[in-house]
Amino acid sequence: MTKPDLETLKQARQLVQAVTPLQGDCGLVCGGRCCQPGGEDAPLGMVLFPGEEQLLSACPGYEFSQANWRLGDAPATLVACAGHCRRETRPLACRIFPLAIYLDEAMHLKLILDPAARFVCPLCASGLGGLQTAFRQAVAACAKRLVQDPVQRDFIYALSRRMDQLRQDPFYRLAP
Known part of the structure; x- marks a missing residue:
């Protein structure tokens, strides 16, 4: 298996280091639901991008x-x-949440609301427009860097195909 370019990953992470979806700590809105681990039967958490486990394993x-x-x-x-974690060691998926980087079947790059966020993040109700412009722009720059x-x-x-599958799940379509 080819290894990820860790420099590209570090640069992408840096692009979203200082921005947040809201002007304040969005975790205060929901009690940090996206940060809670699951159990052995249903592990929860944020997906790691290739190379991140190597970067975060000592944290x-x-x-x-x-x-x-x-x-x-x-x-x-x-x-x-x-x-709670230190922002500088926060995983990339946490830094961009509730957004997700998405490549469609034709390899067109998009930002979407993470389908899984719908179940835990109250910010999803406001759509993309409810997130700070600076946040959306930084995540877009991060995405463009990553796909290089x-x-x-x-x-x-x-991951985009996984999101497509999730959106087709009947239980997903029943959720608010």
Whole structure:
């Protein structure tokens, strides 16, 4: 397996280091629901981008688990904290939440609301327009940087197909 370009990953992470979806701590709105680990039967957390486990494994306070779903040939790796972490070590999926980087079948890059966010994030009710413009712009720049690395591009494509599957799930369509 080809390894991700860690420099590209670090640059992408840096682009979203200082921005947040709202002007304040959005975790105060919902009690940090996106930061809560699940149990052994249903691990929860944020998906790690290729290379992030290597960057974060020495950071205290993270719980790593394997998802019960796959991206390509392997289970996705998830990470969760106890609801608080240092911003500079925060995983990329946390930095861009509730957005997701999406590649459609024709490889067109888009930002969408993460389909999984619908279940935990009250910001989704406001749509993309409810998020700070600076946040959306930074996530777009991050996405453009990531897809320059073939490993990250393939990962984002596989994750996008997973999001497509989630949106087709009957239970997903029943959710508010």
